[in-house]
Amino acid sequence: MYPRRPVVVKPQSGLQSDINVTPLVDVVLVLLIIFMVVTPLMRGELRLQIPPSGEVEYPPSNEGAPGLVRLSADGRLFLEGEPVSEADYVPRLRAFLAARPRGERELFFQPDAQASYARLIQALDGAKAAGAEAMGIGVDPP
Template sequence: MRAQKRSFVRPQADVNSDINVTPLVDVVLVLLIIFMVLTPLMNKDLAVQLPEQTEAPAPPSRPDEKLWVVGLTPEGKLTLNDEPVDDADYVPRLKGILEARPRGQRHVFFKMADRAGYGRLVAALDGAKAAGAEELGVLTE
């Protein structure tokens, strides 16, 4: 019997664990070219015409037109032109005041203490709308 010759398959080279940089450089160069082409196109100016600011005097208020201001104290109490108002009396009283005014002049302003609850303000705004207020405003310091 003849001895068989054993042959082993040997790898041709060791495993290459280095990073192949060539595709990375290709991608970076393509991105660089894209950004170089797009950057000058992004610097477009928009023509904006701003209105000229003039000092216009406030329109004169008529002496018979009284501004109604609903206030909220830090304790959450309602006031109507600095006069305390009960929650149950707030909407009917404001409704009587607003119905005496002509349409288009039913404005109510609100001022609120910093510590008053936001929920109370929303309830006061809803009450003013239910009373017939056409415009609601908030006064700031």
Template sequence: MTQKRIRRSWVKPASAPNADINVTPLVDVVLVLLIIFMVVTPLMEKDLEVRVPETELEENPPSDPNDTQLVVQVAESGDYSINTEKIAPADYVARLTRMLNTKKQDERVVFFVADDNASYGKLVAAMDGAKAAGAKVLGFAPQEPGGAVVPGATPTEGTAPAPTPPR
């Protein structure tokens, strides 16, 4: 048996090794990411802007809210109350119009307190009725975590801040 000798040959590179970074793929990746962010960013900005006032605890609560404020309560059953006086839904706008007509234009403020289980549609209908009755400012009477209404709002059992629509 004859052995063949294998001859090894080396190929020399035509030029010296290049230690520079190839920038072209980096630019391609950055441009693709830029396009993705430009497309996605407008889709993320579909939030509702809400201005929440800062709260302060008052030492002396204001006088009887029945004399100074109008607080509309929406019960779980959908019944309306104005300053703890129950009102039939058919008489709500007429009664609120009479009450608001006794106030100055810049003092026509109506606060709303809704039960946790109250229908969101009933709350919106109450707010629309208040606007139709001549209210200039609508607000929600806040409620403390313990269930007591903050001073200035009419306390009733089982009331809560207005429900918020799901996002």
């Protein structure tokens, strides 16, 4: 019948040594998008209200004036000039603020220049937990 044709077998190609970077680029772009979305959410923000220029005058009876919390260089707290222990800080503040009407539950913090920043933040957190509606921080000018 017909003559048989010879079967031609092609040799296998060698190993491919090129790196396929497309999946790598895809992963990097996805991570970039994730970080771009998440980064603004991770910023810790502290709302500040800048006081008006000039000094605020309070009535002579000291009614309506914010409570004063002092922080010494060694980390001790004083509420209206009286020393307060760590355990009594939040309960004393809560009682102090509860005696004031709503809208006047303000505290003014005066840390020593050498006081620990972390200790000041703890004092501010305790005041917020005690129910302070507004807080201010005062420092002596250099």
